[in-house]
Amino acid sequence: MDERRLREAIVEIGRRLYERGYIVASDGNLSVRLPESGRILTTPTGVCKGFLTPDMLVVVDAEGRKLEGILPPSSELAMHLEIYRQRPDIHAVVHAHPPCGTGFAAAGMSLDKPLVSEVVLTLGCIPLAGYGTPSTEELVAAIAPYVPHYNALLLANHGAVTYGPDLETAYFRMETLEHFARITLVAKLLGREQPLPAEAVQKLFQIRERAGMTVPSQALCGLPDRAPSSDETLTLTRQQLIELIAETVEAVIRFLRLAR
Numbered sequence: 001m002d003e004r005r006l007r008e009a010i011v012e013i014g015r016r017l018y019e020r021g022y023i024v025a026s027d028g029n030l031s032v033r034l035p036e037s038g039r040i041l042t043t044p045t046g047v048c049k050g051f052l053t054p055d056m057l058v059v060v061d062a063e064g065r066k067l068e069g070i071l072p073p074s075s076e077l078a079m080h081l082e083i084y085r086q087r088p089d090i091h092a093v094v095h096a097h098p099p100c101g102t103g104f105a106a107a108g109m110s111l112d113k114p115l116v117s118e119v120v121l122t123l124g125c126i127p128l129a130g131y132g133t134p135s136t137e138e139l140v141a142a143i144a145p146y147v148p149h150y151n152a153l154l155l156a157n158h159g160a161v162t163y164g165p166d167l168e169t170a171y172f173r174m175e176t177l178e179h180f181a182r183i184t185l186v187a188k189l190l191g192r193e194q195p196l197p198a199e200a201v202q203k204l205f206q207i208r209e210r211a212g213m214t215v216p217s218q219a220l221c222g223l224p225d226r227a228p229s230s231d232e233t234l235t236l237t238r239q240q241l242i243e244l245i246a247e248t249v250e251a252v253i254r255f256l257r258l259a260r
């Protein structure tokens with residue numbers, strides 16, 4: 001895609017983020033790598049990304065120095081540059097504050113339970129990166145350990161960032177993150193989350209791997225590398241066995257009390 005069409009794509013995705021309520025006022029930012037130049041095209045700071053025009057966008061180099069544009073570049077540019085630096089496969093970054101996903105991030109909760117098959121297929125799982133003051137190196141340090149291993153992150157007490165091989169994929173990952181946050185919230189309100197069993201998750205990860213999707217890996221999603229077989233021998237110490245029985249008896253007593 002040439003620069004003119006990339007500029008139009010950023011304007012269009014900014015409009016969608018605003019219309020869906022993933023950003024308000026001057027929140028959020030977007031960027032893409034410009035083909036074969038090492039330069040980055042990004043949104044300016046301090047304007048509403050729902051009403052951008054192609055000429056408002058800013059071109060910076062890989063260190064964030066402004067090369068073209070009237071307005072100053074995004075205040076979260078350092079976070080975008082860190083993602084491009086660590087992931088040569090990534091060509092677009094979307095940062096927003098979608099209300100439900102950000103609610104989980106404000107509650108200190110990640111979205112890493114395998115509750116919905118389609119989400120396991122598309123994103124695997126979504127961790128929560130620690131808090132870092134927006135627009136500072138703290139935020140870069142908070143996301144840095146997660147960047148090589150995931151394609152969507154919650155940012156503690158702040159929002160979310162997603163990235164992909166092109167702008168549309170990065171945006172759809174933000175949509176999936178927010179949709180999954182809503183579904184997780186409903187499951188929590190219903191009082192019962194029922195994660196997919198390990199065998200089902202393993203099959204989904206096999207489909208992902210066949211499609212060439214290796215980030216994140218099954219092990220990183222807090223799931224076993226392989227489903228335990230039913231005839232597997234487990235070794236417990238006497239103390240672990242006593243604790244297991246005591247926990248089971250306690251759970252049964254609690255259940256009986258509730259059922260009365």
Ligand SMILES: [Zn+2]
Pocket residue numbers: 027028095096097134158159
């Ligand atoms: Zn933000």
